[in-house]
Amino acid sequence: MAWDPDTYLTFGAERTRPAAELLARVDLDKPARVADLGCGPGNSTALLAARWPGARVDGIDNSREMLAEAGKSGVRAGWIEADLGDWTADAPYDAIFTNAALQWVPDHARLVPRLFGFVAEGGVFAMQVPRNFDEPCHTLLREVAKGKPWEHKFDGVRDWWHVLAPEDYFGLLEPLTARIDIWETRYVQPLSGEDAVYRWMSGTGLRPFAAALDGAERAEFLEAYRSAMARAYPMRESGVTLYPFRRLFLVAKKQ
Numbered sequence: 133m134a135w136d137p138d139t140y141l142t143f144g145a146e147r148t149r150p151a152a153e154l155l156a157r158v159d160l161d162k163p164a165r166v167a168d169l170g171c172g173p174g175n176s177t178a179l180l181a182a183r184w185p186g187a188r189v190d191g192i193d194n195s196r197e198m199l200a201e202a203g204k205s206g207v208r209a210g211w212i213e214a215d216l217g218d219w220t221a222d223a224p225y226d227a228i229f230t231n232a233a234l235q236w237v238p239d240h241a242r243l244v245p246r247l248f249g250f251v252a253e254g255g256v257f258a259m260q261v262p263r264n265f266d267e268p269c270h271t272l273l274r275e276v277a278k279g280k281p282w283e284h285k286f287d288g289v290r291d292w293w294h295v296l297a298p299e300d301y302f303g304l305l306e307p308l309t310a311r312i313d314i315w316e317t318r319y320v321q322p323l324s325g326e327d328a329v330y331r332w333m334s335g336t337g338l339r340p341f342a343a344a345l346d347g348a349e350r351a352e353f354l355e356a357y358r359s360a361m362a363r364a365y366p367m368r369e370s371g372v373t374l375y376p377f378r379r380l381f382l383v384a385k386k387q
């Protein structure tokens with residue numbers, strides 16, 4: 133299912149904050165070449181272009197819709213359409229940065245060391261991925277389908293996310309560098325308006341499930357998920373809904 137940049141950017145500030153906090157931990161002066169993997173509409177790429185005005189910055193993504201939006205953003209970068217599963221760098225990058233994207237790409241045991249291999253000597257690999265897949269926003273996607281005649285249509289979308297434990301990433305990179313910084317942050321995000329967490333998920337994790345259905349089945353699923361989410365994430369009297377969200381950060385420097 134195609135990405136919708138407008139829906140994604142409804143919560144642009146919350147989605148970009150982890151990119152800024154990841155970048156703040158990257159200790160790198162004047163890189164020549166910088167890549168933003170899974171650049172989306174260019175919100176994370178904008179931070180890289182601003183931090184390193186002298187660098188060539190490439191935003192790489194496999195969504196034409198997202199790249200079209202990035203192209204209109206005015207961010208100083210080149211935009212490249214490629215699938216990160218088989219993307220290869222044409223030359224080493226001083227910084228390979230990726231915010232909220234690699235969870236969509238399978239086989240991190242292969243992927244992460246492979247991407248680290250494209251980092252230049254003295255350069256940095258920096259990634260952030262969500263680690264909230266056991267929270268109601270994700271578990272309810274399947275729970276509301278239980279017993280429905282269309283439940284089996286979710287079989288193929290069950291494993292859309294591919295995130296490992298922090299210890300696993302450390303183990304993958306440990307043979308390649310001694311300079312690894314890994315941490316997790318649990319944000320408690322105040323979102324405004326009705327069905328806020330449902331609307332957040334509409335821009336990301338709900339998409340593959342909605343795409344597996346159509347017509348009345350999709351409408352039934354979306355309404356069941358929306359109302360279950362309203363119970364799991366109740367809106368406060370102020371109109372604010374708190375959305376806890378755990379994210380994993382990793383910065384590895386090539387020595």
Ligand SMILES: C[S@@+](CC[C@H](N)C(=O)[O-])C[C@H]1O[C@@H](n2cnc3c(N)ncnc32)[C@H](O)[C@@H]1O
Binds near residue numbers: 135
């Ligand atoms: C949640 S958005 C992140 C956008 C931006 N980096 C940010 O910080 O908000 C995830 C992006 O990853 C891209 N993506 C997902 N799977 C991909 C793949 N296999 N190859 C390239 N890009 C992919 C999507 O198209 C989408 O633009």
